[in-house]
Amino acid sequence: MQNLLQNLNPEQLAAVTLPPQSALILAGAGSGKTRVLTTRIAWLIQTGQVSPAGIMAVTFTNKAAKEMLTRLSAMLPVNTRGMWIGTFHGLCNRLLRTHYRDAALPQAFQILDTQDQLSMIKRLLKANNVDDEKYPAKDLLYFINNAKEQGLRANDVEAYEPITRKFAELYEVYDQQCQREGVVDFAELLLRTYELLSRNQPLRHHYQMRFKHILVDEFQDTNDLQYKLLKLLAGYGEAQGGALFAVGDDDQSIYAFRGANVGNMSAFERDFHVQNLIKLEQNYRSHGHILDSANYLISYNAKRLGKNLRTDQGQGEQVRVYEASSDLEEAQWIIEEAKNLMADGIPRSEIAILYRSNAQSRVIEHALFAAGLPYTVYGGLRYFQRAEVKHAIAYLQLMDNPHNDSAFLRVVNFPTRGIGARTIEMLQGAAEQYGISLYASVPYMTGKAGSSLGAFVKLVEGARFETQQLPLPEMVRVVLERSGLLTHYANEKEGADRVENLEQLVDAAAQFVQEEGFGQQAPAHLGPQAQAQAGELVVSEDGVEILDADAPFPAVMSPLSAFLSHASLEAGDAQAQVGQDALQLMTVHSAKGLEFDAVFITGLEEGLFPHESSSREADGVDEERRLMYVAITRARRRLYMSFTQQRMLHGQTRFNMKSRFFDELPEESLKWLSPRVQGHWFANKKTTAWDDAEFRNAGTDNKIARQITQKSGNGSGWRIGESVSHAKFGEGVIVNIEGGAGAARAQINFGSAGMKVLDLSVAKLERLSR
């Protein structure tokens, strides 16, 4: 046990060894959060305070869950397979699979991803003759998910306005349709679980007694429903329930747009009368100037629980700030700097280039490609999201649950088999009339439509019959062939990649079967309950039928059903990573949780970062600031920030002011690489341009830069894109110049002070950029 607790700092140690009571751990970036979480679990088990089955640990991503399991098995000789460690959705799925009857779901219920959900909603709008101009499918999707994430059913929604009333009405229709088809969306997994446990006292009691310790990662990202569910499991307001151990960082809350509610942290503190609040402020990642910048910036946010990161590593280098003339030149500069870093021996994969929105990657990618530097862009389509894979999955879904209309429509005529739009419309009419699925409506069709649809049904039935005795990977292989998908893509010009992806599905199935170990005997050390065949339902002491302790899914569940839910809940890796060491390009959001030796934060301009849409939302800029905080704290040793005078966006050249965040960073931690004659921040200080010889050459001899300089030959002495300062309006950017020498007038964007047109011979302007 000593081993476990070795090398923990006092705060970490205190957190790990807290008594079995509710606790809130404020874990700063790079403070060893995952370590605390996993060590606590190991410590609880090793000291005999709880058995592995008494632990529930919840994360938001599969990656985080996997990481926890890996670290845990390295610490303890425990079979982690059946432990309740997973994502909210994964754990709810497991619960609903076990108690599908009580949850009023078919045994083989399937999970709709967002794509399927949207297409289902579009279908629903069409079938109900709803004007999709007035009630856009996307809005309805948002409405439904939003309601569910607050724990509200259609009849719980307060609908005062006609639009809301209509949406609520359609929400009800949508839910009924899902129930008919035997499908659930992501939010439904949670809501169903919540409702199941709310209504079913014995079941709730069972799990409340069972999970003595509930640990939650990234608590600041929980939405209202997730918090309600946690309260339920932890027995809030009831006699029994486990201790809730919440780990999070309010300063890293960047997902409000998808329903996350930071307020859950203080709500938790209040609701559970939390006595144990521990702050992990010791940072093991970044050097001093970087942390100072982060701390200083985030102090501009009003509503905080309060936290200041510190390090033992010394101040390190200052943050390097660069003002580029254009987005192209910014990219050029990044490349020069990255080359310098690489020459200093920093691996490419330790260099990250971050941006606020995906559109910004194009210019950088282009420049990297031209320079011949290998790079990887995070994000993009994940394996199970790709069209060809989704098609294959749809055939498998139909074999397991033919009433999944989304799956039916996806492949009924793919590859094409002469089933056209008219036929489908007729079929949909019949399904609507009888209130049954498309698949079930096929027998009602006559004539040519009837026979072509009949052939499709026969294909699916045949595949099912033929493969029912086969192991899952074999089953997948047969389906790939019998469906015609393989042949279809093999004949397509650019189909080689797709064929390869399809073939990978067989491997994915094999890997899944192996990892989940269907039908394997449970290891003896897990205790008497696990002696049953893994995955069998056993009756627990309190008389509730439950899943035995060591199985992720009930044995009655077919490997196919399990694999399909895996495909929905784990989107898989994004595109095959380039094998070689490469520069890492990603949005600031996707960088959360990662760290790099060197980080570039690019496009730090008003309108981009903070994003213009953020000023319209309540606390929007605060969230942008937290995003900036996340970006800064990704860097270990070297941090760059850049902005540019002109940028191409949506086909238009924009002249943005530098980001307000520069005004919120400590001057002494910044080092301006580009010359600023009289910067706002250097008002009382003479700054020489290029005060560092090392960066003298950075990207100035660039074609674009020259072009822009030439543009200034309008005789006014000023140039478009230039930053200026005005006594009354403050800082601004010249957006346009009209008229010639002597009579020139400039259109200047003064940000919050608005757009002004000033006569250059009259207005007193101070030059801010080179």
Next chain:
DNA sequence: TGCAAGACGGTTTTT
């Protein structure tokens, strides 16, 4: 049925 021109929209993302 399939392709091609035109309209449209364009933070951030996981499950």
Next chain:
DNA sequence: CCGTCTTGCA
């Protein structure tokens, strides 16, 4: 500017 979706035509 550029990718996605719809619509219209052969």
